[in-house]
Amino acid sequence: MFIDFMGVCFDQIFNQAAKFRYMFGGHAVTPVVVRTMWGAGLRAAAQHSQSLLSVFTHVPGLKVAAPSNAYDAKGLMIAAIRDDDPVIFAEHKMLYDTSADVPEESYVLPFGEANVVREGGDVTIVAIGRMVHTALEAAEELAGSGVQAEIIDPRTTSPLDVETILESVENTGRLVVVDESNPRCSLATDVAATSHRTRSGRCGRESSWSPARTPRCRSPTPRGPVHPGRAKIAGAVKTAVDYAR
Amino acid sequence: MPDEDRIQRVTMPKWGLSMKTGKIVDWFVSEGDTIAKGDDIVDIETDKIAGTLESSVEGPLRRIIAEPGSDLPVGAVLAVVAPADVPDAEIDAVVEEAKAAIESGALEEGDEPEPQLVEVGGRTISYLSLGPEEAGDPVVLVHGYGGDKNSWLFVQQPLAEDGHRAVALDLPGHGASGKDVGDGSLQTLADTVTGFLDALDIGRAHLVGHSLGGAVIAAVAKAAPGKVASLTLIAPAGFTPEVDAEYLRGFASASSRRELKPLVGRLFADEALVTRQLVDDLLRYKRLDGVDKALTAVLGTLLGEGDRQAIDTPAILAGVDVPVTVVWGESDRIVPVPDGVELTRVRAGHMPQMEAAGEVLGLVKARL
Structure with missing residues (x-):
């Protein structure tokens, strides 16, 4: 339901x-x-x-x-x-109406294992569900202006593959989280906060990286105009890239 | 000879079942150069693997059509080769025709050969047959541990284009074949290959085997020499006691891209050949129900006490009266090049059929 x-x-x-x-x-x-x-x-x-x-x-x-x-x-x-x-x-x-190559046989995808959907060295984009596709569109647009985005699809939010996200953020130094949910207490705030430390537990240097979030606006009617779209994601990425250049 | 017959086209190759397009990375030759058959002419990248196209034609390179960076469909004309006395106007006409064919989208359609299934000893075996059926003794290609019929992507199609029938199968527990391997022994695998030949009504075949597949076809030749016209063993298992046991165990147990990628890199002399898609495809295979059990069972066939190879392939071949060719990558990190064995060294790691495909192809053809 x-x-x-x-x-x-x-x-x-x-x-x-x-x-x-x-x-x-x-x-x-x-x-x-x-x-x-x-x-x-x-x-x-x-x-x-x-x-x-x-x-x-x-x-x-x-x-x-x-x-x-x-x-x-x-x-x-x-x-x-x-x-x-x-x-x-x-x-x-x-x-529901999207398609992919799916084997006839049974197979298991383990929980807590993120998928690196696209590799890139300039910025990490964490997105889930439909937003993975929107982020991919934004990444293609950004590639045109020389920004290579790495896109991580956590696939499960509990457990969450923090390791893969941190590894990527350590490499790119920039993080954008794309989230369809309301901005407070969301996947975006959680991932941004969690990523604000390195894998070794040290705090990231403020000057070297910046998290940006693109949740939709806080609204009781979550429809089109308030939703994160390709342009909004690309804008957030540009902000992050310009901040930590 | 009319000029049209003297104009030769270099086309985008089809490396593997799923390849639809290839991206031109870099040309090694320039317009005006004279190229020979087997020359490296252009680097091409697919979503599976990067490779170098070797020329199948010879003569002066009159025109390069495909720009580096362009993504073109299989069959697209990349360059035109013709003797110097063929007028430029005729070359231009071929170039225009080639460009029109790419733009029309006609190349992207066409009948794709599909893998088929056959029952062998109660197991479902997936295979792909290319080339004409009535072309004499076919070539049957048997992959190695954890591999599948796509290992032959640079070999199978060129054999078929050359007029030979080339059949690649997935061993039990591998690729799209059933995942039951029984005891996983060399005998079980060899019996399956022999049964496969019978099921396809192949009376006699040139067998080509890579790594574990090399030991498997040796066992086939031992059991049924009459069915085997020749053996081509590519970095075969069982020639030295040494083997990278860490690789074998790691491959069997790896469950994530992070674990698998460095291991797969060890297969190649040039690790840059390992694309994301190659690793992803292996992961997809490894996640299938039953694969874990199958790989563990076959691992027991490969590894004996003290992490040494349990198979002794020369012992299997002793007294078998079948012509044998052995080829090895000089940078093989999985099974080292053995001493005292007559073999051809090629510039490759453990995957000569991918990294030195032209030479492997030449050796296979020499037996046909």
Whole structure:
């Protein structure tokens, strides 16, 4: 169902399914997969367009997957079904009619393993779901002006592959996070904050890198005009590049 | 001879099933140069791998059509070769025709050869057959550990274009074949190849094997010498006790791009040949259900006590009366070049069929 309606079963998800393993000393498992549809783009108004991934990512005991393509969707879904923990499987509604090469055979994509969708040395763009594609369009545009963006699709927000993100940011020195959700307490704020240290635990030097975020504006009606688009992403990247040149 | 017959076209090659276009990186020759067959003429990059195109024609290079940086479909005319007395106007006409063919998009369509499936001993084997079926003893190509039929991308198509039938298969547990390898022994793999020849009604074949595939075809020749016209062993397993066991184990266990990429680099003399797509394709294969188990089983066939090679290929070949050619990359880091074995050294790592494809092709053809 729409992720917007998940509130009707928050207790079962947050306080029961997510906690059973811990409440019963590991003797109980909750091998449940909840499929849900997220994101804006269908012009389906305020109650059918939200991007509430961060709400579920916030809760320990839940795993959250948000594939950006058909190949990842199959591998992550099989991983989710085989997993003994509850998984929120978030499918972006604007990606249902996209296609990719998908093997007939079964395969598993491990949770917590980001995909480096595009390699580049100038700036790191972290994007998930539909925004991976928008970020790719922006990256092609930026390549025209000599800026090579590396795009990382975390694929799962819980667990999150922090290692791959940090490795990339250490290399590029610049980070832009593209997020469809509301700006406060979002994937964008989380990744930007998490990345503000190096893998060795040291703080990044302010002068050498800058995070920029492109969440949409805070709005109860998450529709087209307030959404991160190609131009907005490219603008954020240019700001980051100019800041730390 | 009419001029049209004296004009030869250098075209974008098809390296592997999935190749649709190639990007021109750099020309090694200039207009006015005289080129010979086998000369390195241009570096081409595909989404799978970068390679050097060797000339299949000879004569003065009259015109280069494909600019460095351009992305062109398979079959596109890249350059024109013709004797000096063919008038410029005729060369211009060929260039115009070539450009029109690229612009029309006609080259991007066409019938793609598709891999097929066949049942062998209860296992599903995927294979790709190219070239005419009635062309005498076919060439059958057997890949190495963790490889698949795409290992032959620089060899299979040129053999077919030369009028030979060339068949590449995926061993059990590999590529698009079924992932059950049984005990994973050399015997099981060799029996599968013999059964595959029977299933395709191939009475006799020239067998070409790389690495593990070299040991497999040696075992086929031992068991059924009558089915084997010749053996071409490319960096075959089982000639020295030494082997990069860390590579083998690492390949079997790697589950991420980060783990896999440095390992795959060891296969090549020039690590720059390893593209993201090559590593991604290997990862996609490794994630398939059953591959882990298959690779672990076959690893036990390759590695014996003290991390030395468990297979003794010369012992298998002793007394087998079949012509044998051995070719080795001089920079092989996986299985070192053995002493005291008659072989051809080529400039390559463990993948001569990719890094020195022209020489490998020449050696295979010499047996046909």
